[in-house]
Amino acid sequence: MNTLAKQDRWLLIGFTLAILAGPILLKPFGAGYPDLLQKFCIFGIFAVGYNILFGLTGYLSFGHAAFLGIGSYTAVWSFKLLTMNVLPAIILSVLMTAVFGLVIGFLCLRRSGIYFSILTLAFAQMAYNLAYSVLTPITNGETGLQLVKGDPHVLDRWFGVPIVDGIPSTNFFGISMVGYSGFYFCAALLIISFYVAMRLTRSPFGLMLKAIKSNQNRLKYTGVNTRSYALIAFVISGCYAGLAGALLAVTDPLAGADRMHWSASGEVVLMTILGGVGTLLGPVIGAGVIKYLENIFSSFNEQILNGVFGFLPDALQHPVVKFVGLFVGEGWELTLGVLFLVLIIFVPGGLMQGFQSLQRRVFPTQPTPAADATRGAH
Amino acid sequence: MDAIFLQLLNGLDKGSAYALIALGLTLIFGTLGVVNFAHGALFMLGGFCAVGVQKLLNLSTQVKDESIPGLEMMVDVPYLQVWFGDTGAQIISFAVPISVIVAIPLMLLVGVVMERGLIRHFYHRTHADQILVTFGLAIVLQELIKSFFGATPIPVPAPQMLTGSANIGEWLGMGAGVSYPWWRLVYFCFSTAVIAMVFAFLQFTTFGMVVRAGMRDRETVGLLGIHIERRFTIVFGIAVVVAGIAGAMYTPIVSPNYRIGMDFLVLSFVVVVVGGMGSLPGAVASGFLLGILQSFASMNEVKQLIPGIDQVIVYLVAVVILLTRPRGLLGRKGVMED
Numbered sequence: 001m002n003t004l005a006k007q008d009r010w011l012l013i014g015f016t017l018a019i020l021a022g023p024i025l026l027k028p029f030g031a032g033y034p035d036l037l038q039k040f041c042i043f044g045i046f047a048v049g050y051n052i053l054f055g056l057t058g059y060l061s062f063g064h065a066a067f068l069g070i071g072s073y074t075a076v077w078s079f080k081l082l083t084m085n086v087l088p089a090i091i092l093s094v095l096m097t098a099v100f101g102l103v104i105g106f107l108c109l110r111r112s113g114i115y116f117s118i119l120t121l122a123f124a125q126m127a128y129n130l131a132y133s134v135l136t137p138i139t140n141g142e143t144g145l146q147l148v149k150g151d152p153h154v155l156d157r158w159f160g161v162p163i164v165d166g167i168p169s170t171n172f173f174g175i176s177m178v179g180y181s182g183f184y185f186c187a188a189l190l191i192i193s194f195y196v197a198m199r200l201t202r203s204p205f206g207l208m209l210k211a212i213k214s215n216q217n218r219l220k221y222t223g224v225n226t227r228s229y230a231l232i233a234f235v236i237s238g239c240y241a242g243l244a245g246a247l248l249a250v251t252d253p254l255a256g257a258d259r260m261h262w263s264a265s266g267e268v269v270l271m272t273i274l275g276g277v278g279t280l281l282g283p284v285i286g287a288g289v290i291k292y293l294e295n296i297f298s299s300f301n302e303q304i305l306n307g308v309f310g311f312l313p314d315a316l317q318h319p320v321v322k323f324v325g326l327f328v329g330e331g332w333e334l335t336l337g338v339l340f341l342v343l344i345i346f347v348p349g350g351l352m353q354g355f356q357s358l359q360r361r362v363f364p365t366q367p368t369p370a371a372d373a374t375r376g377a378h
Numbered sequence: 379m380d381a382i383f384l385q386l387l388n389g390l391d392k393g394s395a396y397a398l399i400a401l402g403l404t405l406i407f408g409t410l411g412v413v414n415f416a417h418g419a420l421f422m423l424g425g426f427c428a429v430g431v432q433k434l435l436n437l438s439t440q441v442k443d444e445s446i447p448g449l450e451m452m453v454d455v456p457y458l459q460v461w462f463g464d465t466g467a468q469i470i471s472f473a474v475p476i477s478v479i480v481a482i483p484l485m486l487l488v489g490v491v492m493e494r495g496l497i498r499h500f501y502h503r504t505h506a507d508q509i510l511v512t513f514g515l516a517i518v519l520q521e522l523i524k525s526f527f528g529a530t531p532i533p534v535p536a537p538q539m540l541t542g543s544a545n546i547g548e549w550l551g552m553g554a555g556v557s558y559p560w561w562r563l564v565y566f567c568f569s570t571a572v573i574a575m576v577f578a579f580l581q582f583t584t585f586g587m588v589v590r591a592g593m594r595d596r597e598t599v600g601l602l603g604i605h606i607e608r609r610f611t612i613v614f615g616i617a618v619v620v621a622g623i624a625g626a627m628y629t630p631i632v633s634p635n636y637r638i639g640m641d642f643l644v645l646s647f648v649v650v651v652v653g654g655m656g657s658l659p660g661a662v663a664s665g666f667l668l669g670i671l672q673s674f675a676s677m678n679e680v681k682q683l684i685p686g687i688d689q690v691i692v693y694l695v696a697v698v699i700l701l702t703r704p705r706g707l708l709g710r711k712g713v714m715e716d
Contacts, residue, residue: 060506107701114413114505115700118651121644122693122700129693134686262644266513273510331525337517344511345496348503 008198015194015281019187023180029296034183035251036295040288041186042247045193047271047283049240052197054269055278056206057233058213059109062117062265063124066104067097067238069131069260071245073138076145076255083155084168086177086185090246097242098235105234109227112216124265131257144256170250182251189247190284193240198280200236209233241268270336274343276352285351293332293339300328380556385673387546391562391631393669394569398624399646400653400661401573402617408593408656409610412497412508418643419516420618423488424481424625425634426523429532431477435470471538474630481622489618493611516639524636531638536561536630561630568627572620573662579616580658589613593656648696654709664707668692 004012018025022040026032031040050064071093078089108119131139139145147167156163170177172185200206208229211219219226249255258264267290275286305321305328312320327335347354399421406414438454458466469476496515500508535541543557550556580586592599592606599606625634632638649668653660674680675691687694699706 058506060509107697111700111704114655115651115704118648119697119700122648122696125644126690126693126697129689130686133689263640269510270513326525330529331521333517334521334525337514337521340514341511341518344507344514345499348507 004198005202008202011280012195012198015284016191019191020184022187023183029292031292031296034179036291037183038186038247038251039291039295041183041190042244042251043268043271043287043291044190044284045186045247046241046244046268047275047287048190048193048197048280049237049244050268051237051272051277051279051283052200052209052240053233053237054272055283056201056209056213057230059112059230059234060117060269061108061120061234061237062262062269063104063108063120063122064237064241064268065260065262065264066124066127067101067241068245068248068264069127069255069257070100071097071242072249072255072259073131073145073245074242075246075249076147076253077138079147079153079170079249079253080151081154083153083159083161084170085155086170086172086246086250088155089170089250090189090243093242093246093249094239097238097245101235101238101242102231105231105238109230109234121262121265124260125262128257128260128262131260139255139257141257144254146254170253177250186247186251189243193243194280194284197240201280205229205232270340274340274350276350279350279352282350282352289339289351290336293336297328297332297335298330381677382674384556384558385677386670387556387558387562389670389673390566390666391669392672393666394566395624395628395642396646396649396669397662397665398569398572398620399642400649400665401576401658402620402624403646403650404653404656404658404661405576405617405620406614407650408658409589409613410493410497410501412500413505413512414497414617415509415512415643416492416516416519417512417617417621418639418641418646419519420485420488420621420639421625421628421642422523422634422636422639423519424485424622425629425638426527426625427481427484427622428474428477428534428626428629429527429634431480432470432473432534435473435476468538471535474534474536474627477626478623481626482619485619485622486615488622489615490611492618493614497614516643520636520639527636529635531633531635533633534629536564540564565627565631569624572623576616576620577658585609585612645692648692652696652699652706654706657706657708660706660708668695671695 019041022037023032023034026037031037046064046068050061053059053061053064074093074096075086075089078092082088104120104123108116108123111119132141149167153161153163153168172181175181175185177185208219208224211224212226212230216226245255245259248259268287271286271290272283273286274282274289275284276282305324306317309317309320309324325331327338343350343354347357349356399417402420403414403417406412406417435458436456438456439460440452441455441460442452456466456470458469460466462469492515496511497508500511540560543559544563546556546558546563580590588599588604588606589609592604592609596606625639628634645668646665649665650661652668653662653664671691672688676688681688703709
């Protein structure tokens with residue numbers, strides 16, 4: 001099991017190239033700037049991790065944003081207290097979320113189905129509400145935790161890193177995490193995360209998780225302790241979320257409690273579903289689509305629309321602009337909602353299944369077994 | 379003692395809103411087996427029924443201001459007031475109760491269309507798919523409302539004669555300090571009446587009997603030659619109406635904006651699950667229970683004892699109940715456990 005199957009290797013290579021070439025590929029779509037590309041990568045990691053739990057084991061967690069928030073807070077504290085180097089921040093965040101994941105997962109996984117979802121939701125909302133109220137000394141409440149002048153940076157002092165006047169920026173052994181270097185750092189981590197998720201999915205462990213999804217009872221009857229498998233999956237996906245949270249702090253050292261709100265948990269569910277549950281590539285694509293809508297569609301205004309539809313006769317232009325205006329700018333979430341409804345109704349397997357069936361229609365070869373399996377499930 | 383009684387009252391109005399939404403959710407779940415994430419959006423839709431009715435009643439025309447003689451000033455006066463004088467003004471101030479009457483047929487229509495048009499196709503899909511499609515619908519409804527009414531909360535006043543506070547303390551001989559806004563009292567009575575009506579409908583009518591039988595064993599009822607699906611569609615409509623009028627009546631308490639539904643939805647789900655999926659009495663009981671607990675936890679004495687408890691009490695109770703009683707307070711066995 002030390003080598004990847006042939007098609008997986010090609011998938012990984014293609015994925016790596018696509019991510020690294022992101023700035024060039026996405027330029028025509030107006031998304032070729034590092035701020036947004038970073039977000040694609042970070043939320044890609046979040047969604048890939050979420051998919052390990054939801055896609056493989058079928059446990060629908062509504063509280064994953066809590067791990068995102070915990071990761072961010074840990075990272076910012078590491079910047080404040082230890083060093084501006086991002087490596088310790090990331091390691092500490094992942095460890096911290098692993099601990100929280102272990103505790104929360106242990107409690108939540110005692111129930112399944114919707115009871116599990118509500119338990120995770122309850123824990124996340126508790127974290128969110130406490131971050132705003134009692135834990136203000138740790139989280140800095142509504143203002144959000146941020147770097148200030150005079151933070152100790154203990155490790156930086158020990159190793160004699162020159163202290164800059166004012167607020168220092170995050171770095172990776174001297175490489176500043178601003179602009180494209182920040183993006184490539186996130187991209188590298190996304191590729192590593194993707195590789196790990198791929199190995200995990202193809203391993204016997206991943207097979208066990210899939211067995212939990214398809215029939216947990218039968219698995220129990222054969223003497224397998226399913227809960228410990230599910231718990232490991234929960235912790236791993238929590239760590240992914242923690243990593244994503246840490247990266248959010250790396251690219252912008254500010255952690256706010258709104259990252260833990262249940263709507264953020266809902267967003268990652270949408271990403272995973274939109275792309276395709278249980279597929280490797282799907283969650284990344286879903287994350288990209290949603291972040292693209294959020295950042296690009298929301299910036300369209302009437303002027304731009306008038307420019308786009310300028311070729312239409314005036315009588316037609318006005319109503320068309322009005323109608324399209326509903327879906328962009330402030331109303332980008334309407335596009336998301338409609339897209340989501342259409343996908344769930346017509347292509348339950350998400351964008352990935354859509355691509356596959358399109359591919360089959362264009363190049364009618366023998367059907368792939370994986371696609372048949374998803375179709376058979378519904 | 380007074381303070382405790384006051385908190386009890388304060389908990390009741392929030393509890394009644396939770397109970398009404400949770401009742402609707404449970405009705406839908408118990409009959410159709412669908413987890414309806416759009417229920418909060420329906421609550422919001424009801425609230426915006428009230429906003430719409432209020433706006434409609436307040437349609438104004440320009441009239442010469444006669445309060446200051448000798449000055450040529452035009453003021454906006456609602457048509458109703460121009461036509462009917464003070465009676466018109468009274469009608470306008472009763473926008474919210476009127477909107478309830480408007481909301482009933484409107485929400486019934488929304489419910490039936492929603493069930494026949496969308497939910498019906500999801501009976502045989504997984505629970506996750508049902509959650510997601512209704513969640514998507516909720517986003518669409520929310521955004522449509524946002525594009526029509528804007529994102530800021532729109533205040534809807536209670537009828538003028540009900541704006542003050544009721545001196546409940548004096549009635550019960552408890553000291554004058556215990557007063558309670560009239561409208562909240564009305565809301566509590568209203569929701570109790572609605573809950574009683576729903577239960578009576580299910581318990582004492584033939585229609586309700588068939589529906590209850592269908593909840594137990596859908597196939598057998600179908601084999602007896604009863605068109606159970608049609609009845610369930612109506613039950614869905616009723617649940618939507620309950621959410622809608624709960625939302626319409628709630629507008630004077632909290633000014634509605636397009637997100638109000640989602641905020642209520644999350645808590646209502648906690649309420650439903652704590653009560654036990656599929657149990658109507660459980661939903662109502664846990665709605666009031668959590669509402670009252672929330673209000674008690676926000677007392678200063680309690681907050682000093684356990685800091686932050688007011689923020690997490692609902693979720694904490696939910697976690698404890700779910701971990702000790704796997705099916706919630708009154709849940710049935712084997713519902714939604716896989």
